[in-house]
Amino acid sequence: MKKPFLFIFLALIVANTSQAQTRSTRIGYIDMEYILENVSDYKEAKSQLELKATKWRQEIETKKIAIDKLKESLKAEKALLTKELIDERETEIKFQETEMLDYQQKQFGANGNLMYQKAALAKPIQDQVFTAVQDIAEAKNYDFIFDKSSDLTMLFSAKRFDISDQVLRVLNRTEKREQLSKKQLKEQEAKENLENAIDENPDLADRQKALDAKRAAREKLVADRKLEQEAKRKEYEDKRNAAAAEKAAKKNGTVSEPAKTEAVKTDNITPDSGGPTEKATTTEKAATTESGVNKAEERQKLYEQRKKELEERKKKILEEREAAKKAKEAKDAETQKTNTTNN
Known part of the structure; x- marks a missing residue:
């Protein structure tokens, strides 16, 4: 009785191995920057952040103009001032220059407010993108999906492997589903099925x-x-x-x-x-x-x-x-x- 069961088990192992060998590896990639630029919530928040950055630049420019005026004034009056007064004014100018550079670094440095707020702004949407990528990978049997905008160097990437638009559609579907009625949900599902079929078959597109x-x-x-x-x-x-x-x-x-x-x-x-x-x-x-x-x-x-x-x-x-x-x-x-x- 054990021999027939052993034979069936070995046959199943061989069949699964041959199937894995014949199936080609499926690879795709996304462009995170492209996805973020096409998400409405991110664009609105980014425009508000740009307004803040513009205000910071104006403040830095105002400080710089004030420092230049102090330098010009010292240059014009230097011949009439004592050494103590000259040292005092130069110290004041250096103090204001240091203060301006510190403020500039605080707002626009590598760890400044601008970079921090950009990262905080992008993180929730990036999390949604990662979830959508995992869903697409599981539903369509992708083996690898890369991010084109990351540190990974991609010397060439064919457009047919780009699934950024698919990810955008998943994000938009999630947002729309919360506002649709039952009838509209059915219509939306039919539309989604058609879009998925088009993604799988370029001739159908x-x-x-x-x-x-x-x-x-x-x-x-x-x-x-x-x-x-x-x-x-x-x-x-x-x-x-x-x-x-x-x-x-x-x-x-x-x-x-x-x-x-x-x-x-x-x-x-x-x-x-x-x-x-x-x-x-x-x-x-x-x-x-x-x-x-x-x-x-x-x-x-x-x-x-x-x-x-x-x-x-x-x-x-x-x-x-x-x-x-x-x-x-x-x-x-x-x-x-x-x-x-x-x-």
Whole structure:
């Protein structure tokens, strides 16, 4: 009974050993500086730290200007001063110079406030990065992951081994998950699965880019159609408003019956007064009609301009589609050629 069990155990050991030998070593790297520069919390805190550093530099510059003034004053008055006064002023200048250098070292030295606060600022995010790197390494079976920005010298590193963007996505996902509802969490998980699949398969990334380009073109076409419909609706409303304005202008330009009766009575009393009244009424009517015509012409020009813009936009979309189609055909032909060569 022991022999069959021993045989099975030895077979499992041999199988695991051969599998370990055939599996290639998987290596990746990150760029910590790149990751930190793309984390919003770090950027905000860094900008505040830069404001502090600017204030420290201004204080050092103020001290330096004050010391230079003391030196110039001593140089100008040195011939009039006693040796004791000269020694006293030189001692004061040396004291202030030492004080300035000590302050500069305190703020900007190797162990100064600037370096200390930078390290304190980066540490929480670095801890998150290390956790994310460990999760990625375990999930995707990485054997080694290096930091490009560390003291480790990397003479060459291919971009396909860079997982910095993957780490950034993990950090952003953790931050977003705290603010999402259950439905949004499901959508986020589906998006994360797609991103992980793209990371594993570069060909899938190209295919996803092509799909995104098609989706963007389709959304742009829908938006242009909406704009065209709005322009047509606007044109119809403008025509209707112009017709109503013209009708109102004609109605307002017509003299009412009481006004006609009053004009006749005035003509009977003073014959010369009727001429100017009739001329004024005719001029007012002509001005109102001309105003309505000018508005209609302006609306027509605006419509023509919008129509021209829509036609140009439609033409541009068609050209982009044609270019994308040609690029896809060229890529398919190249892929087919490569497959033929490999076969």
